[in-house]
Amino acid sequence: MSNDEVWRQAVEWLIACKVLEQHNILTAAEAEAKDLAFALRDGVVLCNLAHKLYNRSLDYTKICKKTTMSQFYCIENIKLFLNACVKIFNMKPEHLFEPEELYNFTNFSKVLNVLSRISHSEICKRFDIEPFPKTYRCNSAFIHDNEEEVYRKLVDEADKDYDDENKIYDVKPQKIEEEDVEGSNVDQIYDSLFCHKNLNDEIYTSKYDKWKLFVPKEQKDHVIKEILDTEIHFTNEVLANIINYFYLPLRNDLTPEEHSKVFSNMADIQKLHAGFLVELEKAVYLTTGIEKKKTLDFQRKRIGDVFVDFKFQFLKHYKVYIINSMNSREFLSILETSRSDIREKIKEYSKKSRTPQFRLQDLLCIPAQRIMKYHLLLKDLLKKINFNDVLERESIEKSIEASEDINEYLNEAKRDFENRIELKKIYDSIYDMEFGDKMDFIDYGRQVKDGEVKFADSKESGKLKNRHVFVFDKIMLVCKAQRYNTFTYKTCYLLSNYKVIDDLEPQGKMNTLSRKFNTTSVLSFYLVINKQNTNFKSEESNDQNLNSSTNYIQICCKTLNQREQWMKAIIQAQENVCPKKAAENGHSVEYTTFKDIVVCSFCDKFLKGLYYQGYKCECCEHIFHKECLMNNRKCPGKPKSFTNNNAAFARRQTFSGSLGEIVTAITTTTSPDPHVLNFKELDKIEVVEIKNDGLFVGRLVNKPNQMGLVHPNTVKKCKIMPSNISRASSLQISNFNTNSVHRRQVSQPILNGRKQSTNIEMVAHEFYKEIWYVGTIDREKARDKLINCEEGTFLVRWSNNQKKYVISLKTEDHVKHMIVENISRNVVCLCNSRVFGNLKELIEFYKINSLSECFTGLYTTLKTPLLKTKLYRVKQNFDREHCPEFDFTDSRFLSMSRGDIVTLVDLIGEEKYWWMGEINGRVGFFPIQYVSEILDDNIKDDDEEETESDEGTFSILYFYRYNLVMVFDNNIATDTDSTNADISNKNFDVNNSSNIKVEEDSKVDYVKASLNEGNNDDSANEKEASVENNGKILERGITGIVRWFNVKMGYGFIKRNDTDNDIFVYYKSISKKNPNKRLRSLATDEEVVFDVIDGRRGNEAGNVTGPNGEPVKGSHIDSRFKKNSKKFPYFRKKFNMPNKERDPNQKILEENVYGEIIFFNFRRGFGFIKREDNGESVFCHILDIIKKNPRKFRYLAFGSSVRFDIVKGLKGYEAAYVTNKDGTPISGIKKRKRRQNNVIPSTDSEKKNEKEMILKKKNKRSRRSRRGRNGKKEIEEQTNETQNLSKKGDMSSVVSNDNGEVSNNNVSVGDKVPQQRSDISLVSEAFENLNL
Missing domain, CATH: 2.40.50.140 (Nucleic acid-binding proteins)
Incomplete structure (x- = not known):
């Protein structure tokens, strides 16, 4: 047996199983073992093998066929195959290989061993395929030692990725027919249903008598007849069969949700084709001459025109149907398997239908097949049309283009739907993600590449570590690989913030860092900060010491080929989001997801897919494909508009709102950019900061912790009381007599040469908190209030007649009423010579500037606002006896007695809740909380006030930095804006009491009766x-x-x-x-x-x-x-820990924020800081305070100004690194004695007495502690003596009483034995006397 005999037998066996093509590089003589390894690496061939041998061995829909050698998807496919080996082929886990062993080629012999075991399995024997090797024995190794060396060398080949031109990519898995996947061949079903021979005469009703008699004469007539015949059959037979025999009957058997999952929008598809058939018939009849033409030839609707007209309707309905049908057949199979009643019902309905030979799952596939066949029929028709018939050919060519455009869109939508499922697998495999639960990887674009590399960030240790990196269009996700193809999240980077470079330049400050990186290898490339990107600030750009030589990301690959692939992938991702060609042509484009179906402004074709279909230019507002964007001409700029709609005009302008204004979202915005605010339609957004580029920083009203950038086009003004304001016919100010002062004409707003209507939305009571605003009153009542006032006294009111704000001013001898005009959103004026952003700005301006620039002869200013009342009744004594904290010898303070009537002189000091008043000629400051309004001059005597007062009487007063805290009867009241005072340690001995009724407009807020929060x-x-x-x-x-x-x-x-x-x-x-x-x-x-x-x-x-x-x-x-x-003890050691050091990995959301301490509880170890910029309260933990003296305790005094950063901690957004306003550490405090009556010592003598008292207390506790230790010894002696007496039986002489006095014959009466005291009780007593 030669060294390559086993793997060659494996190739022959895979070809015999029809999972590899017969003729490929693996069968060539020059083929090597690595070729088979690469063919099996993505797992698709292995999954096809398991499915071919047993079609239910795995879920075929879960196979990722387009892995593009993505490590994650390859391993997922291999895992599917290994699960099938255990469940179907009954293989033991120890006989299997790990997915990484195949992907990295570390144990390829074990892969061949698994395939050999499958070839000898009982399931495989049914196919009569010869197994390999023939001499295989399960209990012995079938690969010789000399062969094993060949497979070990494959490890080096795994890192040498093949180029695209390599022939190894010609080794494609054998296509699995759909009958293998679904149980039947969809194409064969379609052909059997639409075969021209099977279109019998039953489809031709009396409506189609003319068409039935039509005999084709030309070649194109045959194709036209096939187009119309198949459409009639599809609409009247196939769709009608599904609707009548399955769709309608199953409504009674399935729930609405189940019915929708099975049939989707089948009813809409049937109605669509019914309308399409009507129009197609008309065009066919005119084309074939069955009906006479009633118009000129070039004016009639042709066959191709019908397809073009229904282009958008086809795409709208089939987009929904095809996406849902991807799961409908699987869901229907599950229903039939799990519910026998549904299975029997479907069989019953199928027997009654016109196509009992086909399953319902097969029929549901036909509509998708039909829409995909139109372009083939039209191409056949185009071939038969004479070249001289220009109009007909042009019409058919457009219809072919439209049909292909629909097919491409539907195929891309299907791929995006499958891609969404695959990205969900990646998301589920990564743990410890910092993104929100509702965040989807789709928001970051399509996946470009993933795999294992060596990764280093110079901001951290700079040490190369093994990491698994996922590259999407917008971000690069860095994870640490775990077992079973799972990962731990580490960090992510916004790719648009970086640029890719080959190597670092050893210049200037780069030398040290360059030497550190260049010592690795030439297999690295780097990502550096892209300073030219000014679209948004990156997380790294907030670092104070940021420069081009300190922030790098190093990625080290295994081979040069891998290095080039990773660089190409990252550059491609950046190019997908922001194409360079677009900037060269002057376009400012945004990578956009379009919810609706849109077409390209350049080629008039659909932007295909479900997300990030293309680009939209913010300047010219055109929409492009990426390819069209590259070939497009220069950006023409913003389109001209001649509309007189104010809303359209506002959208083209920068944001014109004001700080603190509440706006309403008109659309839902979801962005992966962390600097952009995500919100839903109708959400309320508060304007926090207005940017120079037209954007503004907003905060969600219902989620105050969420802030970010908002585009003005996505919001609108809150419509609380809208009204269409039309200009009054007379632009003059009249008064109660014949005198008049004429207003200088206010010009109408003009846009593009036309007068613009003033459709202004106003809020009648948005200034109700202002002292000069009196609400909605009529002209006569305003005159009565001002007629006896001094010149320059004014008020602002809302006029229900004019639906505008009106300023009523007391002049030398009359009262003038001036209407505040609104010329556009957030633009108000008294005349066209000067405009303001809001009414408050207008009032403040004319307080110091003369009104003569708007009104001829009116040489005055808005001097003094008319108060709602100038008379106030004193509710509580404010004198030396009741408030000893104040020096009433100082003429600045106005002493008052209960029942006195105070005339308000000035509002100076109102920000500290003090006013200036006058009583019997004495003028001075008094606290606002001590008086109540007397409206309409209804001055009651003291007895009436005693009986009508609902507020109760003061029993305890306390001033803390001129912020008043009051106890009404037995309840505490403090000013609304002063509730921040740290009164947690002020102990008032107050009994329980009934609830106190507080008026709605009261300036006090009732809090708990006891302030001992400890x-x-x-x-x-x-x-x-x-x-x-x-x-x-x-x-x-x-x-x-x-x-x-x-x-x-x-x-x-x-x-x-x-x-x-x-x-x-x-x-x-x-x-x-x-x-x-x-x-x-x-x-x-x-x-x-x-x-x-x-x-x-x-x-x-x-x-x-x-x-x-x-x-x-x-x-x-x-x-x-x-x-x-x-x-x-509340002085815990952990509160006195050293200062925290700045964590470089901690993400700081905002730096150098200034605020004021509104609440701090030392015992509880937390407090709240009120921000100066927006008034928001921020949580602060005691350990986040940077203190100066390590021996002192951290403490924040109420009202003190601090500087801090904002981070996201366990408790949400909170303050960190809290220092003084100038950046110096907090001084801190020592343990101090609890003061009597909560009076803060002010004079030096009081402070000296307080120190003496603390010293006495310390000495007293020290003596008490010594007595406790000595008393313990005496108790032990007395106990021993008592035990000795009990042993002698002489207990009658021992006498003990409740006071601890013990007497006997040897002890004199009255000798007191001290009771034992534990150390805990001593410490507790000591701390009871301490207070801050």
Whole structure:
């Protein structure tokens, strides 16, 4: 036996099994063993072999036939074959080879061993095929040692990939007929149904009497007759048979979902062909002369015109049908196998049908075959038409082009559908992915290449590591290979951020890095940052020290041929997304997925496929194939438009909205670019930042953590109260007498030489928070409010008559009313000489600039806004006795007594919630929270106020940095914007009380009665939770799953079921705790129901209960914590750990963000920071604070300004690397004594006294500790003495009382024995006296 005899016998056996073609390179004399190895490498031949020998051995639809030598798909095919070997051929696992052993040629002899075992199996013997080798014995090796050496050398050949021109790719697997796959030959069924001889006379009803008598005279008439006959038979026989005998009867036997999966849109297909047949008949009758022409010859509809007219309808319906039919036959087979009743019903209906010899699965394939045959019939017709008949030939040529275009589209759609399934396999095989659960690899384009390489990133260690790399059109995915063709996700790169280079240039700063890389081999190539790409900022571009010499990706291949293939694949992927030829022609194209069927602007053919079909130019708005884009001329630029539609005009402009504005999405946007915001139609988006390129940064209102770039064409203004505003006939300002001031004419907006209608959408009450806006009042009421005011006093109101904003101004002797005109979206003005972005900007401008530029003779400004009222009643004393923190000798403070009437003088200090007022000639500042409005001059006396007051009285006051905290009766109230104050350690001794009614427009927010947040125990009863939840309820009855909950810290996060976002939950928000648990807690993965409230920490969960209002389950670990939580010191060591070092692998979403501390709880170890740019609250953990002194504890003072980065952590978006605003570390704090009455010492004497008190406390604790240790020894002596007396039996002389006094004959009465105290109790007592 020669060295190659075994593998040659294997080739002959595979040819005999009809899985390899008879004549190929493997049968040539110069063939080698490696040729067979490459032929089997992709697994397709092996899968065909198993299917040929036993057609149910594997799922043939799962075979990936177009592997393009993709390692992943090759191994998947080999795994299918090996599973069939175990299940069907009863082979033991130890006899099989590993998929990698075949792909890498590491054990090819074992592959031949498996094939030999199959050839000797009982299943194979039924085919009467001679096995190989003839002298095979299962228990002995059939390959000699000298042959084994040949197969070992194949390992070196595996790395030498063959070029495309190599003859090895001529070795193609034998095509498996569809009868082998589905059980019947679809082509044979089609031919039997549409054979011209079988088209009997039954199809010709009285309607077709003329056609029945038609006798073809010319060659083209025979083809025309075949076209119409087959169409009549298909519509009236095949489709009617399916509809009448299967589609309609099975409606009663199948559910609507099952019926739709089996038949898809079969009814629409039948209606489509019925209409097509009518038009085809007319054209055929006119062409053949059966009917006389009623129009000129060049005006009549020809046969080819009918096909062209139905082009879009065919594609629309058959696209849905063919995609669904790929699974319909398999689903129908499963139904027949699993449900005997359905199987019997189908057999019954089949016997009644006109084609009982065919199965329903076979008939469902006929429509797809029919649409694919049209171009063949038309080509035959074109051959028979005379060359002189130019019009007819032109018509048929167009119809052939249309039919082929449809076929190409449907075939590409089918391939994309199969590709989606294959990409799903890749997605499922990769673990630890950072992408969202709903993210699909389709969003990143088509797969270009994958395989194992050596990979290194210079930003990391720079060391080459074995990695499996997947290259898609948009990204490069790097994974670590695991067993069984699975992978662990490592990282990914956006390919458009990089460019491919052969080698690094050893120049300048590159020398060190170049030497490091160039020492590997010449088999590497590199990806470097592409600085010319300015479409978006990459993750790497955010690094401060970024330069061209520091960021490289090195990919090292096994051979030079592999290196060229990988470089070509990556360049091809980049070219797919952004073709260079497009930029050269001036096009700014985007790789686009079109939901609808579209045609190319250059060739008028369909853009084929289901996703990323082609490109759309943002400048000229044309759509192209990639090939057409290469051959296209220069971009003509934006198309001219003569429409007078404001909406169209707005789409061509840059974004004209304002910061903080809420817009509505008009379409769904999904982008793989992490910098682009993904949203759905009708989502509300807040404008966070406006870019110079016309885009803006938006944040989802219902998902505040999600931010990104938004294109203005995808959103529109929120339509709260739209109205079509037409300009008033008179453009003058009239007043209550004969005097008038004329407005300078405001010109109509003009676009492209035509006047533009002012279809403006306005919101009547969007400025209700402004002090100068009084709401909707009429002209006379505004005049009455201003007539007695000083000159320059003004108000802004909404006019229901004009449907516009009106500024009412008190002039020297009259009240003027000025209408605010809107000339376009977000453009307002009083005259055409100056325009503004919104009403607020207009008011601020004319506060300091004269109105004379708009109104002749009006030389004044908007000086003072008319307040809703200038009189306020004092609700609580504000004097030296009740507020000793303030120095009332300072004239800046206005002392007030309960019941006083304050006249508002100025709004200065309103940002700190202080106003300037006047009482009996005394003028000074007072806190806003101390007074209430008196509207309509309805001044009541003190007795009336006592009886009507719903707010209660103040029992405790506390000022923290001029932010007021009040206790009404027994409830705490604090200003809405001041709820951020760190009042967690302010202990008010307040009893339970009834709920307090708060008006809707009140500026105070009622919070819990007890502010001692340190006790997460059973003492926090149901009223605590209800008070904690007293914030404004935004949403009710939301369900979610608890992601995690820290029992000791008392907080956690809940994942909402509706939005998949996380929401913060505090332990006191749990309304119904488990009565069997000590603490308020939540169990991980527990299902809860809660409300979303606007609490102290922003949006958080409130009123948390179990399903249906039941108590929550609670954490299983809360039994570890005792009721008295004070026994656990809150100065834990982990809070005093060294500062975190920056993790280079951590993805920083935003850098150098500035904000203000609105809440910080040292005991719990977390807080919230309010961003300066958008006002959003960001979670901050105590360990993310960078402190200066390692001996001090981390702490963030309320109101202090900090700088931080934003990262995505376990709790969502949170702050990291928190420092002072100037970047210096936080100073930190030491342990300090809890102050009495929560009064912060202000003077030096108070601070000195406080230090003395702390020192005394320390000495006292030290003495107490020593007494405890000495007392322990005394107790031991007394115990020993007592035991000695008991042994003597003389216990009558021993006396002990409850106070620990022991007396006997030898001990004097009154000697007190100290009780033993544990170290834990001593430490607990010590920490009870400490407070920040």
